[in-house]
Amino acid sequence: MKAYVFPGQGAQFSGMGKDLYENSEVAKELFEKANEILGFRITDIMFEGTDEELKQTRVTQPAIFLHSVILAKALGDSFQPDMVAGHSLGEFSSLVANGTLSFEDALRLVYQRAMAMQKACEAEPSTMAAILGLEDEKVEEVCNNVDGIVVPANYNCPGQLVISGAVPAVEKACELATEAGAKRALVLQVGGAFHSPLMEPARAELAAAIEATVFNTPSCPVYQNVVAKAVSNPEEIKKNLVDQLTAPVRWTQTMNQMIADGATEVIEVGPGKVLQGLFKKVDRQFPVSSAQI
Template identity: 80%
Template sequence: MKAYVFPGQGAQFPGMGKDLYENSPVAKELFDKANEILGFNITDIMFEGSADDLKQTKVTQPAIFLHSVILAKTLADFKPEMVAGHSLGEFSALVANGTLNFEDGLRLVSQRAQAMQKACELEPSTMAAIVGLEDEVVEEVCASIEEVVVPANYNCPGQLVISGSIAGIDKACEMLTEKGAKRALKLPVGGAFHSPLMEPAREELAAAIQSTAFSTPLCPVYQNVNAQPVSDPETIKENLIAQLTAPVKWTQTAQNMLADGATLFTEIGPGKVLQGLIKKVDRTAETAGVSNYEA
């Protein structure tokens, strides 16, 4: 079965999508429509901006979404049998499988980015990548700390990102290093994504999601919050709302997709991060990537 996966924040790069815009009339039309919807020319920043320009939250999330979704729409043989996306990438997956239309997907991503930015500004917070420990050890240490600190991204076996207050993350990194972590590295992010500190953003996004039309998808989406295949539009909505304060279960998603018959994982959008993570879940998994326009 053909599985398509879509990357999240951090995969952006200067010049992203320019080849699509210049070579595909379909892509040009969608990028122009995106500029109208967003109320600013995101294409100028994507095609000509610097890495710093692309780091602005209001730009990063829509830029990655647009690159992934428009790329999928230019593929001649795009017939997904299962889809999944990492965090932000779940919105790309939901447009790819027909749950959301392009315009609504972009509006929600833009609202999500702005709501997350506001939540980050309310309380200084951060994230850290923990490498080389069992998930259970990381979970126990997080639970033992009185500050807000929780597992946020189960990326692959031996790699778990934690999220929380700055004091909580500092304490957790210290304790996890003592427990034998190969690395406990704070990440250059704006806040504690996928933690209780995103509750204000979750509430704001919930209203937008509830008022958006979701259709029955062409194929199941394996959602971040439970790593299970979902096709019911109302359940997809509930899981998408829960996603902002819940961990991304990517390891479990890849395992479940493989167990359900995925024979090829194709990553659509910038970067190759998800291909690498899937290989760490199962070295025998077949992966491919599409990051540029293919004539």
């Protein structure tokens, strides 16, 4: 069974999608449609922009979404997923891939989500940090022992958990994690505390946008971040998408579940190879590859 997976924030790079635009008529058309929908030429930033420009949440999220989804569309009939999943923002890409959302509707939702998250980030100084080489339970314990808001945000793979919250609480958790034996505790260069209670202000905005959007019955199940299992019911998919803003991304659990449910190969669709690397941490022999036209 083929599992297609879609990356999230952090996978962006200058020049992303340019070869697609130049080599595929389908891709070119969709990129131009995206420029129209967003009201600015995101392709100029993707193809020629600096790392700094690409790092703005309002650019990063739609840029990664577009790279992933347009690549999937450009694959044509060879794109036949049996299951899909996306890491955080990548979940929206996966929902276009399995027919739950149209390209246009998903792009609008991604942009609204990005703007709402940006606003929430500006409301309070917040950050995220990667804790490496410590068991998940230990990291959870560390977070529970810190005053202030700090929570597990991304269960990326065994021995790699990203925490998220208010700046002083995250710094304190990094100290405690190091004392508890973490190999590294690294504050990340991100806009704010994604997948934490500090994203609560963005929830109502995203929920309203999702409620106003048509969600179809998918052609194959999506393994959603919040529940780490296969979901096919459009109402459940909506709820999980909203919950994802303030709840952790259970990617370790998602990978294990996909393998348990019969995935025989994983194909990453979009910029970078981060998700392939994470699958290899779960099972070194597991067949992984990048989608290519």
